[in-house]
Amino acid sequence: xxxxxxxxxxxxxxxxxxxxxxxxxxxxxxxxxxxxxxxxxxxxxxxxxxxxxxxxxxxxxxxxxxxxxxxxxxxxxxxxxxxxxxxxxxxxxxxxxxxxxxxxxxxxxxxxxxxxxxxxxxxxxxxxxx
Amino acid sequence: xxxxxxxxxxxxxxxxxxxxxxxxxxxxxxxxxxxxxxxxxxxxxxxxxxxxxxxxxxxxxxxxxxxxxxxxxxxxxxxxxxxxxxxxxxxxxxxxxxxxxxxxxxxxxxxxxxxxxxxxxxxxxxxxxxxxxxxxxxxxxxxxxxxxxxxxxxxxxxxxxxxxxxxxxxxxxxxxxxxxxxxxxxxxxxxxxxxxxxxxxxxxxxxxxxxxxxxxxxxxxx
Numbered sequence: 001x002x003x004x005x006x007x008x009x010x011x012x013x014x015x016x017x018x019x020x021x022x023x024x025x026x027x028x029x030x031x032x033x034x035x036x037x038x039x040x041x042x043x044x045x046x047x048x049x050x051x052x053x054x055x056x057x058x059x060x061x062x063x064x065x066x067x068x069x070x071x072x073x074x075x076x077x078x079x080x081x082x083x084x085x086x087x088x089x090x091x092x093x094x095x096x097x098x099x100x101x102x103x104x105x106x107x108x109x110x111x112x113x114x115x116x117x118x119x120x121x122x123x124x125x126x127x128x129x130x
Numbered sequence: 131x132x133x134x135x136x137x138x139x140x141x142x143x144x145x146x147x148x149x150x151x152x153x154x155x156x157x158x159x160x161x162x163x164x165x166x167x168x169x170x171x172x173x174x175x176x177x178x179x180x181x182x183x184x185x186x187x188x189x190x191x192x193x194x195x196x197x198x199x200x201x202x203x204x205x206x207x208x209x210x211x212x213x214x215x216x217x218x219x220x221x222x223x224x225x226x227x228x229x230x231x232x233x234x235x236x237x238x239x240x241x242x243x244x245x246x247x248x249x250x251x252x253x254x255x256x257x258x259x260x261x262x263x264x265x266x267x268x269x270x271x272x273x274x275x276x277x278x279x280x281x282x283x284x285x286x287x288x289x290x291x292x293x294x295x296x297x298x299x300x301x302x303x304x305x306x307x308x309x310x311x312x313x314x315x316x317x318x319x320x321x322x323x324x325x326x327x328x329x330x331x332x333x334x335x336x337x338x339x340x341x342x343x344x345x346x347x348x349x350x351x352x
Binding site: 027028029030031032034045048050051052053055056057058059060061062064065066067071072091092097103104105106107108109110111112114118119121 | 184185187189190191192193194197198199200202203204206209210218219220222224233235236237238239240246273274275276278279307308310311312315
């Protein structure tokens with residue numbers, strides 16, 4: 001009984017590892033951002049922000065200057081309260097410029113367990129990486 | 131040590147099982163024409179085919195395919211269909227797409243007609259070694275960004291005040307704040323290292339040479 005259980009555990013871990021290594025950075029669209037400092041702890045899926053979709057519609061300057069998003073993952077403390085108050089994403093996602101906050105699952109669409117960070121590119125362990 | 135061995139064994143087993151799953155999935159597909167004789171020695175063994183680029187969100191490994199919202203999102207392939215191709219990043223040449231007006235991103239949150247403040251000023255940085263010198267074009271950056279995005283936090287706006295190395299860029303500092311994360315990655319050496327030591331090159335890229343926009347900004351506007 002014991003060896004079987006151990007082997008199964010090993011296999012599951014290894015499979016999970018293989019999946020993470022194989023899929024995560026390699027397939028996500030370049031510059032997709034995962035936001036999960038609070039989401040999962042609060043019982044919703046992590047948020048995935050697609051840079052590519054937004055840069056077709058807005059220049060970088062709009063979010064990174066007007067809206068006050070710092071250009072470093074982890075340095076923007078965003079929560080739903082701030083968004084509902086019209087800050088960060090809420091500057092546009094208010095039912096006026098873009099669809100409002102009632103469509104939770106369009107942003108909260110990430111797989112459980114994702115780490116906050118920027119995806120799709122090469123990885124380094126420098127100060128720019130969170 | 132024991133733990134290491136255990137982990138190693140586990141990983142090997144996992145990969146084996148993953149391979150088995152993959153081959154089982156392949157077997158389930160309708161029987162195709164007999165495989166070419168090459169077998170394991172296929173052409174471009176390590177280069178991913180273009181069809182693997184820009185996968186749908188449901189298959190990208192970070193979106194939850196069971197989430198209803200995932201299915202509503204625009205597909206990257208659909209969005210990039212008519213865009214000029216690049217060899218890395220999103221596989222889209224964003225600067226060319228903008229110059230050719232294939233995309234019309236707003237410069238202002240609310241006003242769709244606001245024009246960007248473009249500064250046409252090239253900065254040449256002489257580099258050590260044999261690589262061509264770097265030409266930094268302000269115009270292609272100010273089309274997207276505001277001066278305050280880079281100055282003075284990332285780059286001190288004064289000649290000789292900024293120490294930059296490829297190591298810093300790869301670590302996510304200086305140019306690496308964007309390049310390698312959201313703007314084209316450092317694998318595209320020649321996009322920056324464009325001015326050869328004999329003086330050739332360093333001009334506008336092909337996209338700008340052709341009259342795409344009505345008239346590319348020649349001097350700072352506003």
